[in-house]
Each structure stands twice: as structure tokens, then as C-alpha cells.
Amino acid sequence: MKTELWNEGMELLSHTAAEEIRIERLKKQLRHCYENSDYYRRKFDEIGARPQDIKTWEDFHRLPILMTKEEERASQQESLERLGHPFGMHLCxxxxxxxxxxxxxxxxxxxxxxxxxxxxxxxxxxxxxxxxYWVAGLRPGDRVLFCFPLCGGWVGSQLNTVLSYMGILSLDMGVELGMERIIEFTKWIRPNVLMATPSFAEAFIEKYQELTGKDIRELGIEKLLLTGEAGVGIPSIREKIERAYGGRWADYMAVCSEAFSGSCLTEEYQGLHDVAMDLSIYSDDLVDPETKAPLEVKDGAIGEGVITSLDREGLPLIKYALGDIIQIFTRRCPCGYPGPGNRFKVIGRFEDRVIIDRVTVYPMAIRDVVTSFYPRVKGAMRIVLAEPPPHVKPPLRIRVEYGPGVQGHQLDELERAIREKIFGMYRVQCVLEFLSPESLGRMTKKTPLFERIYEK
Ligand SMILES: [Zn+2]
Incomplete structure (x- = not known):
């Protein structure tokens, strides 16, 4: 069987062969940054290093963080004041x-x-x-209904140019146009793919019914590429949307303009495949979010992801710590994708961590364990905080919606199973309180994972 990939030259390389290409590109990238930008020259001078000191992956892995969001903003401000452009002193x-x-x-x-x-x-x-996009199922010849907010110079509209690059028709409808106009266009173009946020996809189901009197399934959407907010990992929401449209859901991401990735179409969510070891470094460079010390990257490792651009001439990001906590998977994915890169799951923001008995856990990691019990649980859950985080007295209190059809007498067994799985994975003792399905409300853009019962 022919392996179907976008770029076989890169995606069929072994991890070792991809690493060789990467280290060469990395050396070139660091030299370019040092020679052409004030920001990186200053940073290297501050740490007393030169790009030519970075000869191996280990040298690079040990290099301190060179940029944070605050530093990026300050760099932009400085270039605006001194040079009259907003791109930053790291422009090369x-x-x-x-x-x-x-x-x-x-x-x-x-x-x-x-x-x-x-x-x-x-x-x-x-x-x-x-x-x-390819890993997530897009193919030339697809017709995409592309519904993101397109105003305000936001990057969303730029995702669109990738589609024409791939030979895909994009029906580029800013959500600002309103549902009626969007539906009108779908009649002419007959899209087979929807790219939007999960909450747009969910709202579109009802609105389509209301405005056309027909089921959204008649649109013929086979593929749903939904991104930009939580909900991807929540099986009940995924199932609702897939059932309504009759299509499969995948997600994709370019973390902070780098770390190109796509999720595959396996039954259970496997995280995002890092598909471009030759274009950026992300799922191989982890640090301890507290101390910023480098962490060993092995299967299941959790830490703060650090971004480094490769082969980027204008605005490369080097050793950029974003505050996003990710979990890395180095083992082969059940989908069979042969690419040399790791997979990663976004676990949450560093500021959302909870420390319990000296163990740090992230609410999204707990949520992933809980949702793995779907359909016995619905997917929505909250961690109850009786005191301001991050330090929490054990046990961790979790409210969970049980699934429809679960009987009262089955809840004890369900609680034991969830508790044991959380303890097995994170060494955290917890207690569960079950709530009836839908009692925690629907997903919104910022679905809370905490319920704070302390006085603020
Ligand atoms: Zn996969």
C-alpha cells in the first residue's frame, strides 16, 4: 500500500536522520540570528555564549531560555520606538x-x-x-467551509492561504458575516470540510436547522478540522458534533507560528503529531516550568514546551518559553503515521497547576483521565478548590458528570476505577462527587476546569 503523506522526503525519515538535518539547520539559524538581530546578539552576549558554541543537540538543550512573551512584547515596543516598525528587535x-x-x-x-x-x-x-492538515485528513480537491473571525489582523485568515497552497478550495467566510450568509454560500459550493472552532461547529448545528428546516447532516461535511479552544479532548462534545454532521473530527495547531502539527483520525485522541522536525523544534525541548532547567524527553514526559524556529529568516523565535505545559509521546501512534517527530498533548497553562502532597498536576491531565471513562462519564468536570492554588490539601476534590444510562449503584465502582487510574498515573489521592449529565453546563470558549469555593 502506498503511504500517503504530504512530504514523503521529510516524513519518511528516521528520527536520527531527521535529527541530522535539524542540527545543521539549527546551527545556521543561530548564526543568522546572532549576525542580523540586536536582540539575539544581546541575549547571547548576556549568557556568554556564541552560536558556534552550539555543536550538538545537548549543547542546544542546555541553552537557557532566550525569550518569553513579555520579552517579545518589549522587543516589539523597542523597535517601534527606535526603528519605527512593530516586528521587534529580533527581526533579522x-x-x-x-x-x-x-x-x-x-x-x-x-x-x-x-x-x-x-x-x-x-x-x-x-x-x-x-x-x-494532511495528517488531519485534508486532501487536494476538498472544499472547505472556513469560518473563523477574520477581522483585526488576526492570524486566522492566514490559515486559509495554506489551503490554496495544497490545492484545496476554501470558502472563506468570516463569522462576522452571520449564519444566514454563510448558509447561503454553502448551497453553492457544497463544502465537504468544516474548519472552525468547536463552539462555532456546535452552534451551527442548531442554527442550520432553524434557518433551513433541515438537518445539518444533509450538508455532506465529511471532515471537521476544529481548533482554537478546549473541547477537542472532550469525547462527549466530539461525539455530539461528529454524530450531528456525520463526519470525523481532527485538530491541528501551529503553536505560536511554529510547531506545526495535526491530530490523526484514531478512535481515541492521540495528541498532535509534530510533523516538521526540519522546520521547528518543540516536542523535543522541554524545561521544568519552575526552574527552566532542561528536562529529559521520554515517552509521557510533562514540562513546559520551548519553541525554536528552523529555516526562518524574518522573525525567528529561539528558545521561546510560552508557559504552555505539554506531554510528549515518543512511542509509535496507533494510526501508523511514520513521521520522525514526537506527539504532544497540550496539558494546560503553568499558572493552572495544582500542587498536592508535593506532586504537581494539571487540571487538563486530570480531565483526560476522567474523560477516558466516557461514555460512563459525560466529559465535563471541575476541580473544587477550597483554598487559592497552587497548594491544595489532599484529597483532590473532583466533580464529574456521569453519563446517561449510568445507574446509581454503578457509581461506587466508577469512582473507584477513576480514583485508582488518577493515583496510578499521578500519585494523587482524590475524591469524586457525581453530578447528573449536563449539570455543569455546555462548553464555551473558556470552559472552566476549576470551581473556586474559597473567599477571593
Ligand atoms: Zn497518529
Whole structure:
């Protein structure tokens, strides 16, 4: 059987062969940054290192963090004041070479221009994302209904250019247009793929019924590429959406403009495949979020993911710590994807951690254990905090919705099984309180994982 991949040249390499390419690109990238940007030159000088000191992966892994979100913002501010452009002192090319300037959401603080590209970098971004889209099931000839907020210079609209790069038709409908207009267009183009946020996909089900009098299934959506918020790992939401549309759900991500990835189409969520070891480093570079000391990367390891660009000329990010906690998987995925990269699951933000009996756990890691009991549980859950985190007195209190059809007498056995699994994985003692299905409410953009019962 022919292996179907976007880029067989890179995706059929062994991990070792991909590492060889990567280390060469890394040395070149570091030299480029040092020679062409004030920011990186200053940073290297501060730590007393030179790019040529980085000869092996171990040298690189030991290198301290060179950028945080705050430093990125400060770098942008400085270039705005001193040089009259917003890209930052870490820009490594003349500003005229930037042809795409898109920002992150900017939900907290000023937006960052990490999604700004030169011609070369745009090509590289298209290539990285195309591999992730391919793993998630997109193919040339698909017709995509693309519904993200497109206003305000946000990067969402840029995801679209990847589709034309792949030979895919995109029906580019900003959610601002409203459901009626979006539905009108679907009649003409007949999309077979929906790319949106999980909450848009969920709302679209009811709205479609209301406005057309028909079931959304008649649209013929076979593939759902949903991203941008929690909900991906919640099986009850996934099942509801897949059942309503009659299609399969996958997710994908380009973490902070790098770390190109896609989730595969296995029954149980396996995390995101890192599909571009030659274009960036993410799922191989972990640090302890507290001390920023490098952590050994082995199957199941949890830590703060650190991003480093490769082959990026305009705005490379080097040793960039984002505060996202990820779990790495090095073992082969059941889907059979042969690519050399690891897989990773986003576990949560560092500030959401809970420390209990000197063990650190993340609410999304607990949620993943709980949701693995689906359909005996619904998927929604809360960790009850009787005192301000991160330190919590044992046992950890968890409220969980049991699944429809679960009988009262089955709950003791269910609680024991969930408790044992959490203890087995994280050495954390917990107690569960069961709630009836749907009592914790529907998913929204920021579904809370905590219920705080202390006085704030
Ligand atoms: Zn897979």
C-alpha cells in the first residue's frame, strides 16, 4: 500500500536522520540570528555564549531560555520606538521584506506579531501547516467551509492561504458575516470540510436547522478540522458534533507560528503529531516550568514546551518559553503515521497547576483521565478548590458528570476505577462527587476546569 503523506522526503525519515538535518539547520539559524538581530546578539552576549558554541543537540538543550512573551512584547515596543516598525528587535531582515503581518489573538495584553513572514517564511509556514492538515485528513480537491473571525489582523485568515497552497478550495467566510450568509454560500459550493472552532461547529448545528428546516447532516461535511479552544479532548462534545454532521473530527495547531502539527483520525485522541522536525523544534525541548532547567524527553514526559524556529529568516523565535505545559509521546501512534517527530498533548497553562502532597498536576491531565471513562462519564468536570492554588490539601476534590444510562449503584465502582487510574498515573489521592449529565453546563470558549469555593 502506498503511504500517503504530504512530504514523503521529510516524513519518511528516521528520527536520527531527521535529527541530522535539524542540527545543521539549527546551527545556521543561530548564526543568522546572532549576525542580523540586536536582540539575539544581546541575549547571547548576556549568557556568554556564541552560536558556534552550539555543536550538538545537548549543547542546544542546555541553552537557557532566550525569550518569553513579555520579552517579545518589549522587543516589539523597542523597535517601534527606535526603528519605527512593530516586528521587534529580533527581526533579522530589513522590515520591507515582511509581506505578511498577522498577530496573535491579543486576549491578554498587546498582540504580538509572531505571525509575520517574508516570502520565504510564508512558503515555509504553508509547507509546515500543509503536513499537519494532511495528517488531519485534508486532501487536494476538498472544499472547505472556513469560518473563523477574520477581522483585526488576526492570524486566522492566514490559515486559509495554506489551503490554496495544497490545492484545496476554501470558502472563506468570516463569522462576522452571520449564519444566514454563510448558509447561503454553502448551497453553492457544497463544502465537504468544516474548519472552525468547536463552539462555532456546535452552534451551527442548531442554527442550520432553524434557518433551513433541515438537518445539518444533509450538508455532506465529511471532515471537521476544529481548533482554537478546549473541547477537542472532550469525547462527549466530539461525539455530539461528529454524530450531528456525520463526519470525523481532527485538530491541528501551529503553536505560536511554529510547531506545526495535526491530530490523526484514531478512535481515541492521540495528541498532535509534530510533523516538521526540519522546520521547528518543540516536542523535543522541554524545561521544568519552575526552574527552566532542561528536562529529559521520554515517552509521557510533562514540562513546559520551548519553541525554536528552523529555516526562518524574518522573525525567528529561539528558545521561546510560552508557559504552555505539554506531554510528549515518543512511542509509535496507533494510526501508523511514520513521521520522525514526537506527539504532544497540550496539558494546560503553568499558572493552572495544582500542587498536592508535593506532586504537581494539571487540571487538563486530570480531565483526560476522567474523560477516558466516557461514555460512563459525560466529559465535563471541575476541580473544587477550597483554598487559592497552587497548594491544595489532599484529597483532590473532583466533580464529574456521569453519563446517561449510568445507574446509581454503578457509581461506587466508577469512582473507584477513576480514583485508582488518577493515583496510578499521578500519585494523587482524590475524591469524586457525581453530578447528573449536563449539570455543569455546555462548553464555551473558556470552559472552566476549576470551581473556586474559597473567599477571593
Ligand atoms: Zn497518529
Amino acid at each position: 531582515v530589513p522590515p520591507e521584506k515582511i509581506i505578511v503581518a498577522k498577530t496573535t489573538g491579543g486576549t491578554t495584553g498587546a498582540p504580538t506579531f509572531s505571525y509575520s513572514f517574508t516570502q520565504h517564511d510564508l512558503q515555509r509556514w504553508n509547507e509546515g501547516l500543509a503536513r499537519g
